[in-house]
Amino acid sequence: MTLKKHHTRKSLIVAVGLIFSFYNTLYAQQKFESNQYINRSLVTASPVASGFGVFGDVPVSHFTGTPDINIPLYQVAYKELYIDLSLRYHQAIGTKPDAFPGITGNGWMLNTGGVIIRVSRGTIPYNFPNNVPVPVNFNPTKDPNWSSAATMQTHLKNQTVFVNAEGRYDEYQYNFGGRTGKFYIDHTDVFRIKSEQGEDILVQKDPALSYKEFTMPAEPQLPLSCLATGVAYTDIIKQRNFVYKFTLTDSQGVKYTFGGTDQSIEFTRPGMVYNGFDLKDENTLPTSWYLTSIESPNGYKIDLNYKRDKFYITSEAYVSDKIILPGKFADNDNSPKGRIIKSTLYHPCYLDEIITPISKVKFDWSIANQQLGYTFNVVNPPLPNCGAVPGDLHSQFHFTKYPEIRDAPITGRFPNKLDNFVVSNSVGVRKMKVEFTYTNLATTRLKLLSVRLKGESDTPQNIPTYSFEYNPLALPEYLSYKNDDYGFYNNKNPYITSSDPIYYYNMFTNAATRQLYLDSRKPDIDFTKAEVLQKVTYPTGGYTEYEFENHEYGRTAKYWPASVQENANGAVYTGGLRIKRISHYDYLNHKATEKKYFYKLNYAAAGATSSGVLNYEPMHFAYFNGAVQAPAKYAGTPGAPNFEGNMTYTQYSTDPLNASGYRSNHINYSEVAEVDLDGSYSVYKYKNYDNGYHDKPAENMVSDNVNVGEFWKEDEMNSMELERGQILSEQSYNSANSLKQDAVYAYNDDINRFNSHVRRIKMVPNPIFTMNYPSLRYTASLVYTYYPFLKTKTTTHYETGGNVVNAATATYHATNRLIASETSVDSKGQTVVISYKYPHDYAADPVSIAMSSKHMIAPVFETKTTVAGTQESLVQTPYYSPSANIYVPQEVKVQNGPGALETRLQFTKYDSRGTLLEQQKPGDVKENFLWSRSHYLMAKVVGSDHNTISAAIDQSALGNGEINELMIPSFLDAMRNDIALTHKMAQITTYTYTGTWLFGPNAVTDPNRKSLHYLYDSFGRLKSVNNGNGMAWSTLRASYCYNYAGQPVDCSTMASIGSIAAPPLTLLGEGALPVTLISFEAVKQENIVKLNWSTSFETNSDRFEIERSIDGKQWLKLGIVSSQGESNAEHEYSFTDNGPIKGGPSKGENLYRLKMVDVDSTFTYSRIRSGVFGQEGDVALYPNPVTIGDELTLLTDDMSRIASVKIYDSLGKLTHQAPASKQINTRKLQAGLYMVLITYMDGSISSHRVVKQ
Structure with a gap:
């Protein structure tokens, strides 16, 4: 069984409350949830780290309209440990005007291992100015009555503040090795994971309670006398009471360590805003912990080392104000503020190298200063009586409280970009290089143009290249104020241009001008697609084109209580993009396949209603005038201890006021149709707000001033996000709109599953809150952490002879x-x-x-x-x-x-790292294995024992194979001779890797000393296979040529004997065959044989006749399957032989072929396939189910019988394909049911069902 991914969202655990002069900013730091406006108020991770979070919040799925765009680059591997280096693209990252590009260009994320991202919640003890009482440190959710009415009222009356000791109330999002999720600390101070993926992950932390010093790169200083503080420059950051290292252990016992080194932890520093402040000198927080090692429970590991470079800055601009009357209950400054630029500073980490016992990957970086940057103009002076000085950091960005950077220049403040990485073996010999090229203009955002895969050197060669093209419409400059409410480009907004605060007050308080502003924040379908990825061209010359379109929705999720409201006037566009069409071309202008996507309800019945559900509605203006009561805790002011009378408050913001209600991706789809070129299609239906998976009521809520507004409606209820996005059904229709297959999915529905949760209390100041009138609210809710596993999958096949369920x-x-x-x-x-x-x-x-x-x-x-x-x-x-x-x-x-x-x-024997050295079947001889670095198989000895073998060879020489590779053949040969003296019947097969350690063996010598020699090209691809006698080469068996589009044919130089030329191009005329057959296979299943075949092109075709033979001469027609007639899309067919021959003259071998017949009775035959019953030595698989990260082992007497192994998931998608190998690493496979097809050298195929945890 497999699970469709669905997204998760960030949730606030605890906020704080305390009355002192800078109340607004303190509360603001606790209020806002994760969204595009988070950096106004909450300490955020860097753009690079945050990009990983996007793939967790808005995953690849029809549910989100996000396509899977993935470029594999290289896999770093040692035994069962691995890191996939790959590029992934996400349209939600690459199309926002104020989102800064990452290390590989706009929209692209480079997977280099993993990261844990922190969303900071609550305060920490030292984040309070002098003379301010520090709140008590206790766990408010530990009490069994934590959410009772009495407890909640007590919090409201006391305005309780809870210290965030060691990140107790924070939320952490992880992304590593294909795993995504979040974890929290529950009311028992134990970490709990929240993920729809089927693996239990143990989370452990290593806190630093006392001060720890981090050395930053030295910065030149431009001192300014008007801001002299008397604090000497330092390049040291001091931190305490934070998590220095996380260790996440998977269910196989593999440990993933994040942080734990000074260079692997990123820090974020928020800048001041007008009338803002820095909390003491320590408003710096660690926000990202990068993966630093992967360690097997057997002790070996992969290490990742990082380096730190100079800080860079991102900024945003906004207008936000609140006017409270009468003035005595307002803040000290109760007048309009005008436009503000708010900046955030990041101390980044960059991956320097990945080291395994057998290889190293070295990364090369440079500053990405040839791209569009921020144009900063001082709008407000940071402090009274201190004028702006061009080029000074703190005068423009308000970082006055950070002594080690306060006088650093702002020029050249860009992050780094990745230029290349080089793969070498353990002795430093280069084996591969991957280069990245980018745009090089100061007028555009950094965009990735190509990825070039080079081999062992930079000398001229046929270089496989990926290239990328983007929508030519350019995004505007940063801080252009031309964004819709969700941060996407709309080219509309001329309203945030004035420096006059009264201008904005008048604009928002006048209904007509306010509506004009609101209209300017709506999406524009002509501009949302600016700079989005449009085309990926592959090294083979084929390419894929992507067409995106604006999101739209047909209904809106409402909260408190949960409901869904249909749009009165049909579908409405909203911000952001979804995939519309994916077209694959195998060469220029030749479309091989195409998928179109329609986001409609009841598509099969020609439904026209949008299936989109909007879950967040932004609000920019609020107003109240009327009588109010004093808050639960109210001290009053001198001369007015009790509040009486009316209050008027006016609040407005260019950013949504209700940003804390932003729930990750703002729109999701309940039904999506995927249509093929020939008109056949599949319909996918998902759990969503509108079909039974809306949020559940929160545990409790208390609030001051409930008559003023329902402020708590922006707080989260008990969210059902853990289940939303799971697939409910998948239906397949042919081009005649006839249902052919229906799969229905049911998940964990145990009513007790909701008992697995994390408690949280969220305290937020109400909009009318001021220092003199502290109006608050508290919400108690749950974060569900149960496993929403797939419980049942029911598949119905609709056939003319009756349905099969x-x-x-x-x-x-x-x-x-x-x-x-x-x-x-x-x-x-x-x-x-x-x-x-x-x-x-x-x-x-x-x-x-x-x-x-x-x-x-x-x-x-x-x-x-x-x-x-x-x-x-x-x-x-x-x-x-x-x-x-x-x-x-x-x-x-x-x-x-x-x-x-x-x-x-x-x-019977393992080495000290758990590598198998010896095994034996009862009553049979022993099999022994010799390894280099516990990874490379050097010899297989059948018929001897470990002690004899150890005495016959220097194991230390094998253990350092790359160093001793020239001597290894003689060592192995001497071992053969020594063992032959005592075990004459021993069968020895040896493997050598001279110069090819990261590619594969360069020679395999069998017990008769006959060898096969393998030659690889400079990219590590197999070039030729030659017969040999010992180490001497003789005749050529096979030669392989890899040609790429636009590159010269270079096959002849690869043949050691003779010449191989490229075949001439042949064009088929009018007499073309009726069917282009892609594949034809015969698979033995229990006592039947299942025949499967697929076609990519059919013209004038009539039928397939299935024939069987036991001798290849006399053929029996078993049945007929109708063809499509006319089609240029892929189609799959199947037929079952329920009575195959078992035993007899053919010894159970059944031969099958297809007779492909045209409408005019012309025909052609397919290749012959076989299914064998009663064959000795059938393959068995263990363990089954396959445990996470474990090896799937093929148990067979003779591996030479096996040609290849393929693994398909339960939806029929090919997930693994490789030549014969005794062990298959299944770590990449998600949990579920898989079919393993083993193809033998005689062409027969056997199938095996395997469950992956």
């Missing part, structure tokens, strides 16, 4: 998210149940206890299969500890039916 149901362990059982019905109508046991099921076993203590909770110890209530099979894989802190499989036991439980395979 298949259903699969899964159960999971509530505490660790591991699958407990899976139930389905086989072809005979019998119920099949597969159940699993894990370490936690063996509570008294010392090894299980030790594994659980290391969070190695996912290895499967037992798999039991029952059919119709009778046990069909039992597979046990007990673990043991061959050396300290190493826990590995000990053996594989199998019981078939009522038979005895038999040991099928024993793992």
Whole structure:
């Protein structure tokens, strides 16, 4: 089973309340949630780190209208540990005028491992000026009555302040290794993860309670006498009471460390605003922790090292004001303020190198100063009687309280860009280089133009290149005030231009001019697409074109109470883009495939209503006039201890006043249709606000001044975001609008699931709050942290002879998210149940206890299969500890039916890092393995033992293979001779890697000393395969040529013997075949053979006739499948042979072919495929289910029989394809059900069902 991703959103845990002279700013820091306006009031992560958060909040999905645009670059790997270096594009990042580009250009994010992003909530003890009482430090949600009416009223009356000790109330968003989610500290001070993904992650923190010093790059100073503070310049940042290191451990026991080094933690510093302040000198917060290591439970790891460079700045401009009358209840400054520029300063980290035991990746950076920057003009002086000085940092950006940077110049303040990275082996020999090229103009944002993949040198070569094209419409300058309410370009706003505060007061308080302003914040479909990605061209010459369109919605989610309101006048455009069309071309102007997307309800019935649901409505103006009562805690003013009479408040802002109600992506879609070129289509339906997954009521709420306004409606209720976005159904229709397949998904619906949550209390000042009139509110709500697992998938196939329904149901362990059982019905109508046991099921076993203590909770110890209530099979894989802190499989036991439980395979020897050295089947000889660096297989010895082999070879020489590679062949040859003296029947296969350690073996020598030699080109691609005798080459077996569009054909130089020329181009005329067959496969399933084939082009085709033979001479027609007739899109077909031949002269081999017949009876045959029954030595897979991060192992007597392995997910998508290998790394696969297809050298195929945790 697989889960569709859905997004999550940030949630405020605790805010603070305390009365002192700078109340407004203090409260503002707690009020705003994550959104485009967050940097006005909340300390935010850098643009680079925040970009990772976008992929978590607005994930790739039909639900969000976001396409998957991914460029794989390189995989750093050692054993089961890996880091995928890749580029990902997101249209929500690359199309906002005031969003600064990241390290690889506008809209692109470079995945280099992972990051944890902090959303700061609440205050910390030292963030208070002198003479201000520090709030008490206690957990307000620990009490069982934490949300009762009495408790909430007590908070309101006392205006309770809760100290954010060690990030207790913060929210952390993680993104690493394909995993995304959030974690919080619950009321028991334990971390809880919130993610729809099926893995239990252990979160641990290492706090720094006392001051820790961080050295920043030295900055030149331009001292100014008018702001002299007497504080000497320093390049040291001091921090205390913060998390220095996070450790996240996955369910396989692999530890991911974030931070823990001074250079891997990014800091953010908010600047002052007009009438604002800095809290003491310490308003600097760590906001991002980058991945610094991945460590196996067996002790080996991958390290990531970082370096720090000079700070850079981003800014925003806004107008925001509040006027309270009578004036005695207002703030000290109760007059209009005018336009404000607010800046944020970031101390960035850049990845320097990734180091594994076998390789290193080095990253090269340079300042990205050839791009559009901010044009800063001083609008307000930072302090009275201090004029603006051009080029001075604090006079324009108000960073006066940071002594180490206060007088630094502002010129050249840009982040770095990544120029290239180089991959080398452990001894520093270069193997690969990836280069990035960008725009180079000071008038445009930094955009990625190409990615060039180079080999072992920079000498002229055929260079595979990705190139990128963007919408030519340019985004405006920064702070141009031409954004819609969601931050996207609309080219409309001429209203934030004046420096006169009265201008804005008059504009907002006059209904006519206010409406003109509101109209200027609406989207414009002609400008939203400015600079969005339009085209990706691949090294092969093919390319993909992307067409986006504006979001639109048909209804709006309302809150307090939860409801959905239909638009009165149909669909309405809103800000941002969704994908409209994706077109793939295999060469110039030749469209191979195309997908169009329609966001309509009831699309199959020609529905025209938008399926979009808007979940956030911005508000810019508020007004009240009337009688009010004093807040619950009210001290009054001298001479007026009790408030009496009316109050008038006027509030307005160019940024939405209700920004704290912004819920991640502002629009999502309940139904999306994906239409192919030929008119066939699929309809996807998702959980959303309008179909039963709106938010639940909050636990409680108390507020002052409820008669003034329902201010709490911008606070979150008990959000159901954890389930919104999960797919409900998927329907497939042909071009005649006939339903062909329907898949319905049902998820965890246990009513007790809501008991898994994090409690939170949110305190927010009401809009009429002032220092002299502290009107507050408190909201108590829950953050749900349960696992919304896929419980049942029911698939119906609609056939002319009757419908076929298949259903699969899964159960999971509530505490660790591991699958407990899976139930389905086989072809005979019998119920099949597969159940699993894990370490936690063996509570008294010392090894299980030790594994659980290391969070190695996912290895499967037992798999039991029952059919119709009778046990069909039992597979046990007990673990043991061959050396300290190493826990590995000990053996594989199998019981078939009522038979005895038999040991099928024993793992008898491991090295100190858990690498298998020896295994044995009962009654058989031992198999031994020799490794270099516990990673490269150097030799396989069958028929000897580990002690004999160890005495015959210098293992230390093998362990440093790259250093001793010239001597290794002689070492291996000497080992052959020594072992032959004592074990004459031993079979030895050796592998050498001279110069090819990161590519693959350059020679494999079998027990008869016959060799296959492999030659690779400068990019590490296989170039040729040659026969050999020992280390000597002889005849050429195969040669491979890799040609790229626009590059010279260079095949002839690759052949060591003879010449290989490119074939001439052949054009098909009118007599073209009726069908272009993409694939044809025969798959053995239980007692049947399933035939699957697909076509990409059909013209005048009539039918497919399926034929079977046992000798390849006499063919029997089994059936007929109708074809499409006319089509230029891909189509898939299937046919089942329910009575294949078993045994007999053919020894169970069944041959199949397709007869593809045209309407005029002309025909052609496909290639022949086979399915074999009763073949000895069939392949078995273990463990099953595959645990997260584990290896899927192929158990077979003869690996040479296997040609390739493919893995398909439950939707039929190919997720893995590779040549024959005894072990397959499945870490990239999401949790769910997969079909493994094994293709043998004779062309036959077997299928195996595997569950991935």
